[in-house]
Amino acid sequence: MTSNTMIRRMTPSNATLGKVSPSATTMIRADHTHVISTFHQFHAETSAWRKQAIVQTVCLALEVHAQLEEEIFYPAVREVAPDNEVLSQSVPEHDEMRRLIEKLREMRPEDADYERTFMDLMREVMHHAADEETVLLPIAEHRLADRLGEIGARMTKRRMELAAPKVPAMLWNTVQAMPMRGVWIAAGAVALLAFLMGRGAAARPDYATRHAN
Numbered sequence: 001m002t003s004n005t006m007i008r009r010m011t012p013s014n015a016t017l018g019k020v021s022p023s024a025t026t027m028i029r030a031d032h033t034h035v036i037s038t039f040h041q042f043h044a045e046t047s048a049w050r051k052q053a054i055v056q057t058v059c060l061a062l063e064v065h066a067q068l069e070e071e072i073f074y075p076a077v078r079e080v081a082p083d084n085e086v087l088s089q090s091v092p093e094h095d096e097m098r099r100l101i102e103k104l105r106e107m108r109p110e111d112a113d114y115e116r117t118f119m120d121l122m123r124e125v126m127h128h129a130a131d132e133e134t135v136l137l138p139i140a141e142h143r144l145a146d147r148l149g150e151i152g153a154r155m156t157k158r159r160m161e162l163a164a165p166k167v168p169a170m171l172w173n174t175v176q177a178m179p180m181r182g183v184w185i186a187a188g189a190v191a192l193l194a195f196l197m198g199r200g201a202a203a204r205p206d207y208a209t210r211h212a213n
């Protein structure tokens with residue numbers, strides 16, 4: 001069975017999605033948490049193959065997340081806050097992340113600039129995510145409150161379509177990124193399923209406040 005077929009079979013109906021999907025803003029926060037907690041597994045002494053798995057996990061997750069925001073979440077926020085400065089910076093910031101992702105994909109973990117490039121990417125991500133969490137998500141929660149469930153359901157449906165071709169690579173990288181591969185295969189599958197459903201990792205403490213500046 002191909003990953004596309006598998007995801008299609010796993011994807012619930014629209015009515016069911018509306019009941020099981022996180023709201024749009026919960027999904028976005030969960031994605032940020034997933035990326036940042038994966039990033040925190042990267043250390044100077046981490047083995048080269050595990051560094052590469054961590055980087056690839058982050059890059060794949062960021063690509064799906066950015067596309068979901070651009071296709072569904074940002075247009076909804078634009079309807080209620082068309083002149084918002086943070087919103088107008090968001091797509092150019094995604095483009096800068098994509099540039100760094102492409103650069104990382106052309107490198108090997110042993111390359112001198114590999115770690116610095118990944119740190120540059122994560123610095124961009126943290127500033128960007130902090131802006132979204134302190135400006136855009138509160139706007140959405142205030143002015144789109146009655147639509148967040150419906151927007152979240154559309155994002156869940158779309159994320160499963162976008163992630164389908166990437167599932168084998170995501171599962172492989174998620175398991176490789178874990179410290180004890182053999183023991184953590186099941187945990188890797190659970191983490192990937194959580195990502196596909198937009199539920200990410202466990203909540204991290206006070207992230208938006210710490211990175212607000």
Ligand SMILES: [Fe+2]
Nearest residue numbers: 066069090132
């Ligand atoms: Fe974003």
Ligand SMILES: [Fe+2]
Nearest residue numbers: 028069129132
């Ligand atoms: Fe985001």
